[in-house]
Amino acid sequence: MKKAVQINVNGTTRETEVEPRLLLVHYLRDVLGLTGTHVGCETSLCGACTVTVDGQAVKSCTMFAVQADGSNITTIEGLAHDGELHPVQEGFWERHGLQCGYCTPGMIMAAAQLLERNHAPTREEIRHGLEGNLCRCTGYQHIVEAVEYASKAVNREP
Amino acid sequence: MARYVGQRVKRTEDPRLIKGLAHYVDDIRLPDTLHVAFVRSIYAHARINGVDAGEALKAPGVVAIFTGKDVSEKIGPVPCASALPELKVPDHRVLATDKVYFVGHPIAAVVAADAYAARDAAELLMIDYEELPAVVNAEEAAQGGAVIHEQFGSNVAYKLTAGEGDIVAALASADRRIKQRIINQRLAPVAMEPRGVLARYLPGEQELTVWSSTQIPHLLRTQLALMIGIPENKLRVITPEVGGGFGSKLNVYAEEALLGWISMQLGRPAKWIETRRENMQATIHGRGQVGEIEIGCKADGTVTGLRYNVVADLGAYHQLLTPAIPTLTGLMLSGAYKIPAIQINVTGVFTNKMATDAYRGAGRPEATYVVERAIDLVAAELGLDPVAVRRRNFPAPEEFPFKTATGLFYDSGNYEGALAKALENAGYERLREEQRAAREQGRIVGIGVSTYVEICALGPSQAMPAGGWESATVRIEPTGTVTVLTGASPHGQGQETSFAQLAADELGVDMGDVTVVHGDTAIVQYGIGTFGSRATAVGGTAVFVAIEKLKEKASKIAAHMLGTDAVNVVFAEGVFSIKETKKAAAAAGDGKAADADSDEVPEPVVPVGEGPAGALPEPETEGRKKVSIQEVALAAHLARELPPDTEPGLSATYFFEPKNFTFPFGTHIAVVEIDRETGEVKFQRYVAVDDCGRVINPMLVDGQVQGGIVQSIGQALYEEVVYDEQGQLITGTLMDYAVPRAKMIPWFELDRTETPTDVNPLGVKGVGEAGTIGATPAIVNAVVDALSPFGVRHIDMPIRPEAVWRIINSSDE
CATH class of the missing domain: 1.10.150.120 ([2Fe-2S]-binding domain)
Structure with missing residues (x-):
């Protein structure tokens, strides 16, 4: 039932097995513990869950984690570099x-x-x-x- | 003197928030946590003939399912703190038992290993409903028909008449009397973070900790202790980061008690995070008033009296303050004007909807809208400029404290001052000329003015259901850093910064050395919370006075350290020094010549991280004339050589009880143009001058005003909670409920006047709700002004393009 995914988040590649229905935002928050990405509406209207997937801004509550397999994701936690704010x-x-x-x-x-x-x-x-x-x-x-x-x-x- | 107060100081809260490292309730992870999903009514009004949890209990990951029957004897009712004469209070159980009363009414709690499993299982619960007629329209509900709470015999929860002066005579003496039906539609607060609760019971310690997204941690603790039946001193409420409240989290909700109780039953942490759909259904709504204004005036525009008959749509149950909100409307019906006779007649009505309660402004936006629309109606009736009618009825600055016919004493004000500044900033005369020219070109342009006054700094305890004071503890730690504990519960307002500004200035220390702590009942002394634009005016004052007390004690210790009496010591910029008098100098120096270096004050006293920890060095004060407050703090903690009868430590607590409310005011001016083809309202200008008394951080004040105005724009043009005739919630998601977006908003041109108050020593009035109170009528007045060539005197909110288009297209102008 679970599917293996390989996703690079904030520069680190992670291999995980996830339920196909697991939302990307829940993968980030619950699997990786990156709780900076928030859920505000579950209907992709509020944008609180916005991350970038391969450079494009995406509402991570409208995407399954399995759809992000092989992609590069940046979350708010990965935006600052070497302690320097974006x-x-x-x-x-x-x-x-x-x-x-x-x-x-x-x-x-x-x-x-x-x-x-x-x-x-x-x-x-x-x-x-x-x-x-x-x-x-x-x-x-x-x-x-x-x-x-x-x-x-x-x-x-x- | 003031290094920080009055400056646009960047927020100390922000680094953790902009890096995504802050912790809201859902970000707190405890091992072994269970997740709760609620099964909620799909009907507005129905009998429950049975709940079958059999299938759901077999679903993977399910640990327990609780229904109304399981908990109704175990958990006390959801509280209502309003005490009105003959108020009907339905028994509000945390889960429905025999009947459901609104869409979203919780029926069962499903507890499972993770949130997905809980929601899957919730789908499997079988509820046997028998649908009953829904009571949706509040005006009709007041008249008769189906009754929601049968034991009361009708849907009227209370009737209340308030106000002073002979309203009948006042209206009779008027040259003109104008009536207008007026609606303050139901709104949803829509804090971006929905509600959320995490509860952890430790069976050994018998302690329950509840993390909740609330504005009132201490009040919540007291109420939850009573509901669940746990000693209050074994219950700890923590409000971590709270993602907005706007009054919606100034409440005690069924879910908060249930989660605590569930954790106690199962001996494991339990978490529930509200979905947005649940938030729209089962978090309080605001406004919901349908009324009729009657205003009387003389031919010159002088108002003789104002009557407001209103039906308040309370919803199915009372939440914490539900019935009290319309009473606040009554209190503020004098607006910024001298109105000799005022009367409000409220009929509070049950409907099959979620409860209305405090939403930003809480009764005052309704009042301001009524009054500011009424003044414009007078102007239109008499053919006068709306500004002239306002000026005609203002109290003069020297008339303060000004007593209203609603029984209030306005503390201070200069309404003409704010109005004049706003008119100048807007270029009002020129705007009117431009409007005339635009009309000649066939354009539809309107200018709306609102000169509001609001009631803030809630408030004296006499007028509050559970205390109107606020508390603070200020202490200086042995190593010299300052900790401020506030009973207020900021959730975006920025008091971690503004209170640190205040404390740093008053103590003469760096802001970086001050930490403001709030929202944990195990750490912070009892407090009331953040609502009613009170945190700075009441809570900030508590901080200020606590510092005064702390400095008084520190001064005695400093004098002892310097070998003199406290009367000889002065405090400035963090340093106690001996007054430069011969006598004091002689006493301090004891005849010896002062050391050349004695004026230097070592700082910090204990350089943290620069040396080994261990025994702390006693400050060396021999022969010195000055001592820093940090050195005093260290000496106070070492306590080897304190003055006689002095308690060790350096900490002070103060509970500040305000003697009155405060009454901020201002003028808002909206300029709109209406698209003739679509009926869409577009802003051309938005100018505001607000007066919230003394300002601690202008940047934060601007932020409060701007955010408030946008919620006003929402009410004026976009937002409405809509239930259909069956009581189904039509606006159940953010797709249907129109929260304003960045593109819908004009550039705000903000300015201020500063009229201090004597209600508190800071001179601060409060600003959290000003924008939401002042702006709505300015916008509606502008639209009505734009449409006045079409014979329009009033239009109801939200002003949808369709309604405007119909006016334009059904009139011959």
Whole structure:
């Protein structure tokens, strides 16, 4: 019944046997113990569970772990490198882009992916790019400012 | 002096949150944990003729199944803390027994080895329902028809009349009387983290720990102890990271008691994490008022009286504060105005729906919406500018404390100040000109103003069901770091930062040396919690006064260390020093010449990590004129040479009881344009000036206001909990319930005025709900203003494009 999968998460390849119906988000949270990825709606509407799969932002509650077999996944825990925050993480901290923090990992992952596609998004483009992610606390304005901050930081990098 | 207070200090909470390393309830993993899934009613109203768990019990991984019959004698009812005269309180058991009363009403708890197994087994439970007529419409329910709780004979839970002044005479004396039917639709709070509970009973120690996503850990502990029947001192409630509450977690829920009880029965940890669908069905809703306004005014716009007859849709059961919410509406019906006579007549009605309760603002957004719509109705009736009517009825700054006809004393205010600033920031006159020009071009543009006042810092204990004070303990540890324990329970508001700012400034230490601890009843002294915009105004004040007490003691010890009396010692920037008077200098120096280095204060006293642990060195104070508060803390803990009758240690606890509420206020201005083809409302501008008294961290205040406004936008334009005529929940997921997304939101132009309060020594009023209270009417007023050429004086929320389109297309303008 269980199926063997080989998934690289945050730079480490893991081989695990999983139930075919196991959701990717539960694989990350319950099998690997990476609880930074959150579940907010189970219907792929809130975006709290956003991770990147082979560089694409994916809502990990809409994907089975077996579908991720052979892929490279980055979760919020893998975004900072060598203790240095990703510019989007930095932006969220600098610009008060979070309050309760529950949507934040998914929001940050989606924003990081947005900046991969578009290094200098306008405010409208940021809002459009984050449309798949709900935040109930901030009212989004500080999130937009956080992504603007990150965008400037990314563009300063060589 | 203030290094931190008043600054845009980055949050100390954030590093763990942005790295995904924080722990919400579902992130806490205990070995051997069982998982619980609930079987919930699929009908709004039905008799249960039987529950057959036979198949489910055989399912893989299932450990136990509990039904209403198993627990109804074992666990006490879900509590309601509201005490209103002749209030009808149904017996609210944690699981349904004979009847179910709303879609989502829990019937059975399935306990299994993992969450997937629990949900699989829950599908196998056979419930024999006999469907009964559903009571869905609150107004009809008040009139008669099917009765939900038969023992009461009707669906009316209570009737209440409040307000002062002769309303009949006041309305009779008016030049004009305007009536308007008005609806505050049901809303869902939708905290991004659904509820969740983890319970662990240790049979040896006989201790139960409950981790719950709640806003009120201590109140929850007391209530759970009573419900489950465990001594309160054997029950520990921990609120780890809480992913938003907005009032929905200011409650005591059936699931919290059940999980604790289940863990006690099975001797293993038990966890339940609410799904979003459960959250929409069985976490409290907010608002739910259908009413009629009657307002009387003179020809110049002076309001003579306001009456609000309202039917409150309470749902099937009372949760913690359900019946009390409309009473808050009554309290705030004077708004920011001098209204000589006010009356509210509330009929609280049971319906076959989830309970309504405190959702951000909790009764005050309803009141503000009523009053601010009413003022605009007066303006429209008299052909006056809405701003002029507001100014006509404001109390002047010198009239504070201002007594309302609802029995409140507004502490302080300068309503004209905030209004004038907002009008200037918006360029109001120019906006009106632009509107005229736009109308000539056939565009549909509206400007809406709301000059709100709200009631915060809840509140004096006299007015609260379970205490309105808040507590704090502040201590300085032997190595000089500061620990602040607050009875408030922040869950996104940022008090780990703002209280650290306050403590660091008051103690003259670095913010990095301060840790704020909350949300664990085994660590923190009893507290009330975070709701009602109270945490900083009440809880922050407790921190402030506790520090004052701590410094008083420290000052005596410092004086002893310096060889003088406390009266000769002053405290500034973390250092106690001898006052520069001849007498004091003589006393301290004892005639000897002071050491050249005696002014230097070593810091930190015990360099953590820089030397071997072991016996701590006594601070060397011989011949010195100054001593740091950390040195005093060390001396206080070593306690070898304390002044006579001095307790060792350096810690102070304070329970602050406020003498009044606070009344923040402000002006919100929305500018909208309506798409003629689609009826869609689009924002052009949003300008707000809020006054929440003294500000500790402007960045956090902005965040509170912005988030609040977006929840207002949700109510005004998008959100509504919809039940169909059978009581089925139509808006059961986030696909159907329209929480605003980033693209729907305008750029907010925020500003502030600062009118302090004398209700607390910090001068802080509170800001958590301002945006949700002030913004809704500004938006609706703007839409009505836009549609006024079509003869519109009012439109109900949420203002859906279809309704607007129909107005545009059924009128000849």
